[in-house]
Amino acid sequence: MLLSLEQVTRLYGIVIGVNDVTLTLPEGAHGILGPNGAGKSTLLNLITGQLRPSKGKLTVLGHSPRDPALLRRLGYLPGSEGMYADVSAIEWVTYLTQLQGFRASDARQRACRAMERVQLADVQDRKISTFSRGMRQRTRLAQAIAHEPELLILDEAFSGLDPIARHTMTTLLQQWIAEGRSLLIASHVLHEIESLTRSFLLISGGRLLASGSTEEISRLLTSVPATVELTLNEPRKLAAQLVASGLIDSVRVEADRLHATTGSGRELAQFLAEQSVNGALEIFEVRSSDDSLQDVFHSLMKLHRGIA
Amino acid sequence: MNATLIERIVAVFQFEWRRALTWPRMTWMATLALFPPALLLLMRWTAGSFEIPWQGAAIAIFALAPSIACIMAVFLWATPSISSELEGRSWVYLAVRPDGPVAVLLGKYLAAVTWALPVGLIASTLSTLVLVREQVLRMLVVQNSLAILSCIAYAAVFLLIGVIVPKRAMVVGIIYGILFEAAASTIPAAINLITIQHRLRCLLVRGLGFDESMAEDNVVFQAYFGQGSLLWHTGILLAMTLAFLVIAVAILRWREFTTASETDT
Numbered sequence: 001m002l003l004s005l006e007q008v009t010r011l012y013g014i015v016i017g018v019n020d021v022t023l024t025l026p027e028g029a030h031g032i033l034g035p036n037g038a039g040k041s042t043l044l045n046l047i048t049g050q051l052r053p054s055k056g057k058l059t060v061l062g063h064s065p066r067d068p069a070l071l072r073r074l075g076y077l078p079g080s081e082g083m084y085a086d087v088s089a090i091e092w093v094t095y096l097t098q099l100q101g102f103r104a105s106d107a108r109q110r111a112c113r114a115m116e117r118v119q120l121a122d123v124q125d126r127k128i129s130t131f132s133r134g135m136r137q138r139t140r141l142a143q144a145i146a147h148e149p150e151l152l153i154l155d156e157a158f159s160g161l162d163p164i165a166r167h168t169m170t171t172l173l174q175q176w177i178a179e180g181r182s183l184l185i186a187s188h189v190l191h192e193i194e195s196l197t198r199s200f201l202l203i204s205g206g207r208l209l210a211s212g213s214t215e216e217i218s219r220l221l222t223s224v225p226a227t228v229e230l231t232l233n234e235p236r237k238l239a240a241q242l243v244a245s246g247l248i249d250s251v252r253v254e255a256d257r258l259h260a261t262t263g264s265g266r267e268l269a270q271f272l273a274e275q276s277v278n279g280a281l282e283i284f285e286v287r288s289s290d291d292s293l294q295d296v297f298h299s300l301m302k303l304h305r306g307i308a
Numbered sequence: 309m310n311a312t313l314i315e316r317i318v319a320v321f322q323f324e325w326r327r328a329l330t331w332p333r334m335t336w337m338a339t340l341a342l343f344p345p346a347l348l349l350l351m352r353w354t355a356g357s358f359e360i361p362w363q364g365a366a367i368a369i370f371a372l373a374p375s376i377a378c379i380m381a382v383f384l385w386a387t388p389s390i391s392s393e394l395e396g397r398s399w400v401y402l403a404v405r406p407d408g409p410v411a412v413l414l415g416k417y418l419a420a421v422t423w424a425l426p427v428g429l430i431a432s433t434l435s436t437l438v439l440v441r442e443q444v445l446r447m448l449v450v451q452n453s454l455a456i457l458s459c460i461a462y463a464a465v466f467l468l469i470g471v472i473v474p475k476r477a478m479v480v481g482i483i484y485g486i487l488f489e490a491a492a493s494t495i496p497a498a499i500n501l502i503t504i505q506h507r508l509r510c511l512l513v514r515g516l517g518f519d520e521s522m523a524e525d526n527v528v529f530q531a532y533f534g535q536g537s538l539l540w541h542t543g544i545l546l547a548m549t550l551a552f553l554v555i556a557v558a559i560l561r562w563r564e565f566t567t568a569s570e571t572d573t
Binding site: 071082 | 330405
């Protein structure tokens, strides 16, 4: 078992960082998704032992966090940079690998291999202060993988990267997963994680809203009211048909646009497709406001609070 | 993967030394080492033909070299050990290593002591050579020994302060220095027994034989310099150092040191 949380709560005074989270994750790659302030970093801080739960129990790879035996098997790329600007990249990675428990020469070799892996071997002797954001991020990844951990934990690993650096990072992580190692990656951007794993944890407000594959979460969302916006030739006619079909909860027509809310997204999509194929309606555009991750969270929060 | 904790402490020590070898830092340390002999040279020049008493010279050297120079050197090194990592947000990389915080703390302690030692030794030696004309060797041995003990003990106490109050370490360090080491250590009561300065003064008077010229039952002497041998006071000082380090390690193991920016709630 990669991770096990039993009713884990973390409080900062009266502010809740993580709220009563219970989950188990098998080994493999998993994404932790949530908007800024959702509690992702708090969760990662709990997993890496930097914070203790105010309540509940947590084990990682069968160990309690802070257990040196666990820390030997874990690599972590935190959300904040925090690198020493006045040392070379290889010196920094070697130092951290030594702290991981390797002797100087072994640590140096491992650090060199990690720098090669993140494609920075040719500039590894340069001071970190001369590196671009992408190079610094890859150096940070090098320190997390130099000791070849079983579990790699990344917090906003793609933050601030340009498209090329993003692609490099994605390729690296895909290789990592392909080698059969475990990965936990936190992000607030869905597509960053989608290319790495199909297993997600969605958190917001410190709560675990949903977990599972993309398909499982999509299925969950079809039961949540979604807003659909259509641009078509006869909006009033379609509005009447939709009301008659009982597929929508509310409808509003504005010129050539129709706005509808529905709790039966799948059936509505099928109905629209049939109408379009029959030639009864000419639909120019279909837009769902629930495409973005933020809206997914919004919908799930409503579901969670029993508003939906 | 079989480096022991001691090897990891040495790794931190070496890394910190390499990082610290910069001209600004070396200039600052050289200034600290040279200001006591410079001041005493000025004092000697001002005194002219007047011979400065041996005991007076000993106290002046002690106040400037093993005390002020050593305290300043370790204060600047040891106190911000943890806060600099927290402020630079580099702590998290160290905290997720097996026994990383402990290795970092003790490695930084060794670096602080070994950086401050040359300051204390140079200051004590030059000050003695500038001011003392008789029993020079004895004065050199005593003042340099006190400089070594001073660096070892003060580095531990400032490191502990840095662990207890990392966000206000420097301010609290200064307050501690003034209230305890400067003021409380001179109060002839139980409180001065827990100060490093009191132990160093006890060692000074015994090392230089000031006590030989005074009756052991002299009330004033006992009030300021207590009882006990050289070995006793050295033992107490080393025990205090060990206690400070053990407490610092215990706090570090128990405490959470994440910064607000690292938690997105």
